[in-house]
Amino acid sequence: MLGLDKKDTALLLAVAALALFAPFILNIFPQNTALAFFNGGYPDLMQRFVIFGIFAIGFNILFGLTGYLSFGHAAFLGVGSYAAVWMFKLLNYNIVPALVLSVIVAGLFSVLIGWISLRRSGIYFSILTLAFAEMSFRLAYSVLTPLTNGETGLQVYSNDPQILMGENGVTSPHLFGLEMSARATLDLGPWEFTFPVGYYLCAILMLISLYLAIRIFRSPFGLMLRAVKSNQQRMRYTGLNPKPYTLAAFVISGMYAGLAGGLLACMDPLAGAERMQWTASGEVVIMTILGGAGTLLGPILGAGTIKYLENVFSKMNEALLHSWFSWLPDFIETPLIWVLSKFTGEGWHLTLGALFMVIIIFLPGGLVEGGQRIGRLITGRSRKASDTATKPAE
Amino acid sequence: MDAVILQILNGLDKGSAYALIALGLTLIFGTLGVVNFAHGALFMIGAFCAVTLQKIFTLSFQVVDETQKDFLGNPLKVDMPYVEAWFGESFGGGLIEWSVPLAILFSIPVMLFVGYAMERGLIKHFYKRPHADQILVTFGLAIVLQEIIKANFGANPIQTPAPDMFRGSADIGMLLGFDANTIIYPYWRMIYFAFAAIVIGAVFAFLQFTTFGMVVRAGMADRETVGLLGINIDKRFTIMFGIAAAVAGMAGVMYAPINSPNYHMGMDFLVLSFVVVVVGGMGSLPGAVAAGFLLGILESFASNSTFKGYIVDFLYLNGTFTEKLIQGLDQIIIYLVAIIILLTRPRGLMGRKGVMED
Numbered sequence: 090m091l092g093l094d095k096k097d098t099a100l101l102l103a104v105a106a107l108a109l110f111a112p113f114i115l116n117i118f119p120q121n122t123a124l125a126f127f128n129g130g131y132p133d134l135m136q137r138f139v140i141f142g143i144f145a146i147g148f149n150i151l152f153g154l155t156g157y158l159s160f161g162h163a164a165f166l167g168v169g170s171y172a173a174v175w176m177f178k179l180l181n182y183n184i185v186p187a188l189v190l191s192v193i194v195a196g197l198f199s200v201l202i203g204w205i206s207l208r209r210s211g212i213y214f215s216i217l218t219l220a221f222a223e224m225s226f227r228l229a230y231s232v233l234t235p236l237t238n239g240e241t242g243l244q245v246y247s248n249d250p251q252i253l254m255g256e257n258g259v260t261s262p263h264l265f266g267l268e269m270s271a272r273a274t275l276d277l278g279p280w281e282f283t284f285p286v287g288y289y290l291c292a293i294l295m296l297i298s299l300y301l302a303i304r305i306f307r308s309p310f311g312l313m314l315r316a317v318k319s320n321q322q323r324m325r326y327t328g329l330n331p332k333p334y335t336l337a338a339f340v341i342s343g344m345y346a347g348l349a350g351g352l353l354a355c356m357d358p359l360a361g362a363e364r365m366q367w368t369a370s371g372e373v374v375i376m377t378i379l380g381g382a383g384t385l386l387g388p389i390l391g392a393g394t395i396k397y398l399e400n401v402f403s404k405m406n407e408a409l410l411h412s413w414f415s416w417l418p419d420f421i422e423t424p425l426i427w428v429l430s431k432f433t434g435e436g437w438h439l440t441l442g443a444l445f446m447v448i449i450i451f452l453p454g455g456l457v458e459g460g461q462r463i464g465r466l467i468t469g470r471s472r473k474a475s476d477t478a479t480k481p482a483e
Numbered sequence: 484m485d486a487v488i489l490q491i492l493n494g495l496d497k498g499s500a501y502a503l504i505a506l507g508l509t510l511i512f513g514t515l516g517v518v519n520f521a522h523g524a525l526f527m528i529g530a531f532c533a534v535t536l537q538k539i540f541t542l543s544f545q546v547v548d549e550t551q552k553d554f555l556g557n558p559l560k561v562d563m564p565y566v567e568a569w570f571g572e573s574f575g576g577g578l579i580e581w582s583v584p585l586a587i588l589f590s591i592p593v594m595l596f597v598g599y600a601m602e603r604g605l606i607k608h609f610y611k612r613p614h615a616d617q618i619l620v621t622f623g624l625a626i627v628l629q630e631i632i633k634a635n636f637g638a639n640p641i642q643t644p645a646p647d648m649f650r651g652s653a654d655i656g657m658l659l660g661f662d663a664n665t666i667i668y669p670y671w672r673m674i675y676f677a678f679a680a681i682v683i684g685a686v687f688a689f690l691q692f693t694t695f696g697m698v699v700r701a702g703m704a705d706r707e708t709v710g711l712l713g714i715n716i717d718k719r720f721t722i723m724f725g726i727a728a729a730v731a732g733m734a735g736v737m738y739a740p741i742n743s744p745n746y747h748m749g750m751d752f753l754v755l756s757f758v759v760v761v762v763g764g765m766g767s768l769p770g771a772v773a774a775g776f777l778l779g780i781l782e783s784f785a786s787n788s789t790f791k792g793y794i795v796d797f798l799y800l801n802g803t804f805t806e807k808l809i810q811g812l813d814q815i816i817i818y819l820v821a822i823i824i825l826l827t828r829p830r831g832l833m834g835r836k837g838v839m840e841d
Contacts, residue, residue, distance in 0.1 A: 156615070158615045158618065158619075205822065205826065208825075208826060208829075209825060209829060211614060212518050212614055212618070212765070213761065213765075213825060213829070215618065216757050216758065216761050216821070216825075217821075217822065217825060219754060219757070220758060220818040220821050220822055221818070221822070223754060223815075223818055224814075224815045224818040224819070227811075227814035227815050227818075228811065228814065228815060230814070231811045231814045232807050232808055232810065232811030232814070367754060368750075371622060374619065374622075375623075378619060431634045435633075435634075436630060436633075436634055438626060438629075438630045439626075439627060439630035439631065439634065441626065442623050442624070442625075442626030442627035442629075442630060443623075443627055445619075445622075445623040445626070446620055446623035446624060446627065449616060449619050449620045449623060450605075450608070450620060453612075453616065
């Protein structure tokens with residue numbers, strides 16, 4: 090279908106089905122039960138799943154295929170957000186020009202940064218991108234305040250021009266009148282499902298992004314990118330210049346990040362400089378690696394896992410832990426809760442860091458590799474046979 | 484002229500911190516070939532050694548003080564630190580007051596142990612993995628260390644004052660023949676600079692004049708050959724990792740009075756220290772030190788609006804957008820310099836050939 094082979098079509102359809110039924114799957118536990126705590130089917134969270142999915146898919150095109158580890162991709166996300174909010178300020182709340190501009194601006198920005206940073210490779214490349222992202226972050230806070238509104242963050246004010254707004258224009262982000270914040274709810278006995286418009290728009294864009302990524306992975310261009318990763322010298326000896334290919338990959342991943350940033354602004358018309366901070370760049374690195382760098386499904390899986398765990402872990406507090414473990418004798422419960430409380434709530438980042446380290450140390454291929462190992466155990470196929478069958482696209 | 488000297492002095496303390504961290508980073512990189520993203524966290528742990536020691540010294544119990552009354556007329560309860568009760572007011576009080584300098588003695592074994600444990604427990608397993616994996620696992624470790632500190636000490640900066648003797652400022656301008664009050668410089672920053680100079684000198688002397696240092700230098704140049712000569716180079720490199728951690732830790736301890744320690748200070752310094760290492764030249768110890776001081780001083784000049792005003796006047800840029808950009812230079816000067824250096828002198832100021840040039 091659409092120029093994909095059978096396996097890729099199946100993958101795309103599976104992701105599409107998951108995205109379509111996410112409001113059901115994520116709200117699997119009935120309301121008013123203890124397990125409803127683990128539900129993740131709110132519009133806000135689902136939107137973040139797919140938006141960061143897009144971000145990670147894009148990052149994977151650069152890191153997974155070429156092996157260039159960029160520590161500054163959050164800059165493109167931030168630039169995309171700013172561009173989208175500027176479109177809201179100048180034209181109106183229609184998201185089409187906003188998204189188009191955010192992709193274009195992020196693309197141009199990444200051409201500039203990529204062109205300079207890609208003159209070096211390895212650790213130098215990481216540090217150069219890091220330096221650029223930090224520079225953008227600092228500038229957004231200080232000198233570029235007229236463009237970025239500094240610490241307050243860029244937002245739409247009532248006295249903004251909004252030249253296409255008209256008399257009774259919609260006053261929140263919309264797609265030709267279809268508001269992003271609109272949602273339908275479905276009550277089925279104790280279950281309650283929400284179907285937000287914004288989420289489905291993001292999901293459709295995520296599927297398109299994934300489709301493009303698959304096409305890139307399977308194309309001769311993707312092959313070139315893999316050649317860059319495996320041996321640049323040999324590539325040069327065959328008469329190929331790796332630079333244009335790497336730069337193209339860099340720009341494509343920058344545009345993905347810009348799209349993700351634009352979508353963040355479309356869901357909530359705000360843009361702040363903290364989106365560009367280097368910890369935000371670190372987050373997308375963590376997502377991609379947690380899921381499995383160089384695989385197609387990995388980045389989406391990683392983004393979903395991290396955002397879901399973030400949500401669940403930061404909601405946990407000591408009172409909740411007490412209610413869960415009250416059946417244990419006190420002398421076990423108290424130290425157990427003391428330990429767990431360090432990892433939950435405020436301590437979510439501790440869990441994140443520890444999880445990330447465990448993945449890097451024991452499972453460098455990420456969750457996808459973990460899934461494959463488990464699959465091998467269950468089917469009992471020999472390692473050699475399955476290696477040829479389910480080798481990740483790296 | 485006095486303004487120039489003042490800016491140079493102002494840059495020295497931050498530059499000292501950069502130089503010390505970058506020195507440790509380069510030691511680790513030069514010996515073990517590992518890019519340690521957790522080095523900023525070691526700096527932070529050092530600063531929290533000072534906090535911990537201060538907390539231990541000020542552990543107190545409550546005593547009733549008959550001479551003072553609270554607002555209800557009852558005898559006031561005051562906190563009495565244990566050390567004052569045990570060792571008398573003068574010595575115990577002195578211990579509390581001198582907790583930051585004493586924390587250096589406390590931090591050296593702690594940091595040596597932390598460094599040793601880190602290398603043997605984690606980094607050892609990453610020598611054969613790609614650099615990207617090393618960066619990522621130490622990045623994860625940095626997050627973990629930082630969050631552990633946050634969980635134990637809270638998110639707010641903790642005041643750790645220097646001893647009374649070193650509070651206040653010296654009027655250096657008078658010594659150099661300028662008018663009074665032109666160049667005022669805090670004592671503690673002077674001490675920080677002197678301390679940094681001593682530590683850097685000690686590390687260089689250790690590498691240059693001891694047999695151990697000679698072997699380590701030989702190992703940095705050609706690890707395999709040294710190994711073939713029957714020397715257990717891994718063990719020595721592990722010790723060097725401990726020393727690098729101790730240098731970062733001591734830098735952190737001494738920095739605590741300048742900037743109250745908080746849990747993310749390590750990350751703030753780490754990014755800059757990496758830039759320093761790259762500017763100095765990956766793997767070059769003198770380069771790291773020189774670049775540390777250089778960038779510290781540059782940053783201090785860039786944060787002075789008078790100098791930026793001169794640049795603006797000189798280029799006839801008054802009132803343009805570029806003027807604003809120049810006024811914001813202090814925020815980005817280090818990154819800008821790093822980018823320019825990396826593009827014009829890819830090996831950094833004093834980089835050696837063939838180091839990290841894949």
